[in-house]
Amino acid sequence: MSYIVEMKDIYKSFGDIEVLKGFNLKLREKEKVVIIGPSGSGKSTVLRCINRLEPIQRGSIIFAGDEITTKTDLCMLRTHIGMVFQRFNLFPHKTVLENIIEAPTIVKKMPLDTAKDIAIQILDRVGLADKQSSYPKELSGGQQQRVAIARALAMSPKIMLFDEPTSALDPELVGEVLLVMKDLAMEGMTMVVVTHEMDFAREVADRVIFMDQGIIVEEGTPHEFFANPACERTKMFLKRIKH
């Protein structure tokens, strides 16, 4: 069985604070993994290590068969890994369309017309075809996050990483973003999602991972994970977030 991402025994610290302490994760193609856990448990750091936004102190990361732990030219690698951030991070000085065609034209050197065609198709998919000439600040948070997803998709990534994509949104805007993510999951995208949306985890995930203090405490299919958590810590966490 081949994996698209393999993280082995990852150690990562920020100064004196050890965030990941021997973290392991193997991800199959088309698999949808949801990572949950208390703040500071290292969930976001896991995502940021996969595309090497964060350097690690120990361990190894393999992406699509390539050892990338100490790779120095990361541009090519990152074109295969789409990342969606909690705070969207759209480019405020560019229109929606410009945000989406930026990387395809600059990084992949795609002809402008082709990039625009693709961008418009993807915008249509996320339901924002009419917003292509708006600037990010003219959009709602939910719309901005959908544009951010579209921007990542325009690079045709092999995997999408979502770092708490709905945590910065007003409650009534969460649904539209989750809907886009569900569609993406249905189409067979490989996804790793850090989120607090338990319904999304239940519905979409092949596997739910509960992290605490830099390691995986428990993992399983959504059914076994939510119905029958084995660990005391998982039970406590699940109980707390229900209220």
Place this chain on the structure above:
Amino acid sequence: MNLDYSIVIAKFPILLEGCWVTLQISFFSLLLGMIFGIAGALCRISSNSILNSLAFLYVWIIRGTPVMVQLFILYFGLPQLGIKLSSMTAGILGLAINTGAYITEIIRAGIQAVDKGQMEAAVSLGMNYRQAMVRIIGPQAAKICIPPLVNQFIMTLKNSSIASLVTIVELLRTGEQLIYTTFRSFEVYTTIAVLYLIMNSFFMVVADKLEKRMARQ
């Protein structure tokens, strides 16, 4: 009170020539200063510790010493070491080095004020550092830098009057020469003040327009 502006009016073309020299000094020292400033800022944010220290040293020395002393070292001091600069070269270079240090700090602060997520988003899409700086961080930093840069441009234009002390016949010195022959200090100095004000107002209007245009985004 006997104010007589007719002398000033009669000699107005000479004062305009002084303005022209002032504008030239200002233009070239700002152009050069911007280059120093951008280079300095890139060094200041670079992870290369040698470049970083050099830029730090540059800003520290220039900000901590009077611009007049800096000009005097260039024009009166360097010949002793065998380096003879013309007054115009010394004046422009001195003002450029001086303003470049302040511009370094303005641009550094501007770049660092851009949200960190912007760089992360750019590199996550596969852009390299240079592409991200030029296309994503730069334009946003530029917008942040405009108001303090305008201040600095205005300061530099006014500081160009110090170049009169290294014998450049710019606006202030032109005026002083006029006073030697006419003894009309009040009329000449007030006229000069108005001329500086007009030149600086031009900066302010352009900057205002630029800021409004960029505010849309």
